[in-house]
Amino acid sequence: MGLSKTEEFVQADITLAKYAKALGHPARIAILRILLERNTCICGDIVEELPLSQSTVSQHLKELKDAGLIKGDIEGKKVCYCINENNWRHAQQLLQSMFVSYTSCNTSCC
Template sequence: MGTTKTEAFTEADLTLATYAKALAHPARVAILRILLERNSCICGDIVEELPLSQSTVSQHLKELKEAGLIKGDIDGKKVCYCIDAEAWKHAQLLMQQIFASYTLCGTSCC
C-alpha cells in the first residue's frame, strides 16, 4: 500500500480522522460512555463494566488516550482515566461541522 500523503489534508481533517478512528470500535464507545456517565476520573473500575479482559481494555484505553479523547494519570499502581474536556469539545465541533455541511439534495442524488 502506498503512503497516505497526510500533508495533502487539512489539520482539521487529520484530527477528525483520528477521533473517528478512536470511535470506530464499540468497546471504545462503551468506555467513553462509562467515563461520561461517571463524569469523574475512574481508576480500574472500567474492566468490571465490560465483557473484556484487562489487557483488551488497556489496549482500547491506550487508543483513546493516543487520540487525545481521554487523559490518564498515574495514581500509585493504578492509572485513572477521564475525558479530556478540551479535546472532547474539539471533537464535538469537528463532528458538528462535517455533519452540518450536508444539505439534502432532493431526489436527484444516487
C-alpha cells in the same frame, strides 16, 4: 492511505480522522460512555463494566488516550482515566461542522 500522504490534507480533516478512528470500535464507545456517565476519573472500574480482559481494555484505553479523547493520571500503581475536555469539545465541533454542512439535494441523485 499511506502515512506519507496525510500532509496533503487540511489539519482539521487529519484530526477528525484521528478521533473517528478512536471512536471506531464498540468497546471504545462503551468506555467513553462509562467515563461520561460517571463524570469523574475511574481507575479499575472500567474492566469490571466490560466483557473484556484487562489487557484488551488497556489496549482500547491506550487508543483513546493516543487520540486525545481521554487522559490518565497515575495514582500509585493505578492509572485513573477521564474525558479530556478540551479535545472532547474539539472532536464535537469537528463532527458537528461536518454533519451540519450537509444540505439535501432534493433529488434522487443516488
